[in-house]
Amino acid sequence: MARKDGTVRIARLWDTDSRRLTRRSMLRSMAFFALAAQGATACAISEAPPRNASGATNTKASNNVAENRLNFFNWTDYIAKDTIPGFEKESGIGVTYDNFSSNDELEAKIATGAPGYDLVVPSDNFLRRFVRTNLVRPLDHDLLPNLKNLERRFREADYDPGNRFSVPWAWGTTGLAYSRSQLGTEVTGFDAYDLPAARGRSIVLDEARDGMGLGLLALGYDPNTKDAQQIEEATRYLLDLKKKIGQITSDVVEPLTSGQTPLAQVYSGDAFQAKDTNPDLEYVIPEEGGLTYVDLLCVPATAPHAENAHRFIDYILRPDVGAELANTIRYGSANTAAKPMIDKELLDNPMVYPPADVLAKLPFTKDLGPDVEARYADAWTKVKTG
Numbered sequence: 001m002a003r004k005d006g007t008v009r010i011a012r013l014w015d016t017d018s019r020r021l022t023r024r025s026m027l028r029s030m031a032f033f034a035l036a037a038q039g040a041t042a043c044a045i046s047e048a049p050p051r052n053a054s055g056a057t058n059t060k061a062s063n064n065v066a067e068n069r070l071n072f073f074n075w076t077d078y079i080a081k082d083t084i085p086g087f088e089k090e091s092g093i094g095v096t097y098d099n100f101s102s103n104d105e106l107e108a109k110i111a112t113g114a115p116g117y118d119l120v121v122p123s124d125n126f127l128r129r130f131v132r133t134n135l136v137r138p139l140d141h142d143l144l145p146n147l148k149n150l151e152r153r154f155r156e157a158d159y160d161p162g163n164r165f166s167v168p169w170a171w172g173t174t175g176l177a178y179s180r181s182q183l184g185t186e187v188t189g190f191d192a193y194d195l196p197a198a199r200g201r202s203i204v205l206d207e208a209r210d211g212m213g214l215g216l217l218a219l220g221y222d223p224n225t226k227d228a229q230q231i232e233e234a235t236r237y238l239l240d241l242k243k244k245i246g247q248i249t250s251d252v253v254e255p256l257t258s259g260q261t262p263l264a265q266v267y268s269g270d271a272f273q274a275k276d277t278n279p280d281l282e283y284v285i286p287e288e289g290g291l292t293y294v295d296l297l298c299v300p301a302t303a304p305h306a307e308n309a310h311r312f313i314d315y316i317l318r319p320d321v322g323a324e325l326a327n328t329i330r331y332g333s334a335n336t337a338a339k340p341m342i343d344k345e346l347l348d349n350p351m352v353y354p355p356a357d358v359l360a361k362l363p364f365t366k367d368l369g370p371d372v373e374a375r376y377a378d379a380w381t382k383v384k385t386g
Helices: 031-037 083-091 103-112 124-132 145-149 190-194 208-218 228-242 253-258 268-277 306-316 319-329 336-341 370-385
Strands: 069-075 094-100 167-179 263-267 281-284 292-297
Touching: 069 103, 069 306, 083 094, 083 306, 083 319, 094 103, 103 124, 124 292, 145 306, 145 336, 167 190, 167 268, 167 306, 167 319, 190 208, 208 228, 208 263, 208 370, 228 370, 253 263, 253 268, 263 268, 268 281, 292 306, 306 319, 319 336
Parallel strands: 069 094
Antiparallel strands: 167 263, 167 281, 167 292
């Protein structure tokens, strides 16, 4: 898997090949944390639609520009082959599909309002930032009759209770991918980094909250802690771990499939993509725990085709469309109605759809506010440069 350089890749769906596509990594650059360190809480954007006292829009979502167009900005390699062509055929709406490689890149684009995107896919911990800074508009539920298909857990999630601003695209977990043959044992937790075959060849994700989360979980702490002392202890743990690993990177699929890396902290979908190529690989949620993340469909405040965006969201919420998406990208689906059409081997995999007792150890990544996020940013910089 080639590292993304942070530039926007323009990609037409029909240019992709027939291989199984997954989002290869969730690279999140340090730009976000630099903003947090500055205490940034607002961005200059065009005026959003007016809201009433309850926070809902006063009028139905409509197109500011009267044309059958939709400008969609999504993570790379994170869509089914037929998703966009199917929508275009049914709706008569032409889709321009662009890709980004990090939440920070997405935020920088929509903060200016200039690109004219109608639909974007931030991760759950960034959604709260986008709502605070008025970068996204409330959804018009009257235009989303298929919203009823969502699993209850994702209708009541604390990152967006009641789906006021977002609808899940896909969700996953953080854990460990490993080569059973190379390590010579079954992996159950973070002590696997001490195995002789892993030393100097293993990987920790290059993302502050996920990387720091590993350190916090290894010490028995909440990965969403605000405690400065616990964050400092996790920093020391990771500095010691850094002496044992091979690299800190979010590009994990190719090193795992090639056998170069026998152990890596990964996002679940990347692990399953790697296993498709290298059956020797396994994915485990560490006994210490991990994190759950959700990527979300949102409509920017400046969207020129907001009604078209709602039509696409409702299309994705259809059972058949949601199932095809899940079967392709190999991430979890929040669409309960799609479950009967999702591949049984995927649906029955407890690493993709963990049971309730495991989910209890996989909290969502919380938005901790600028001051605490800055503390995490400083700690992660110390880990990477120390």
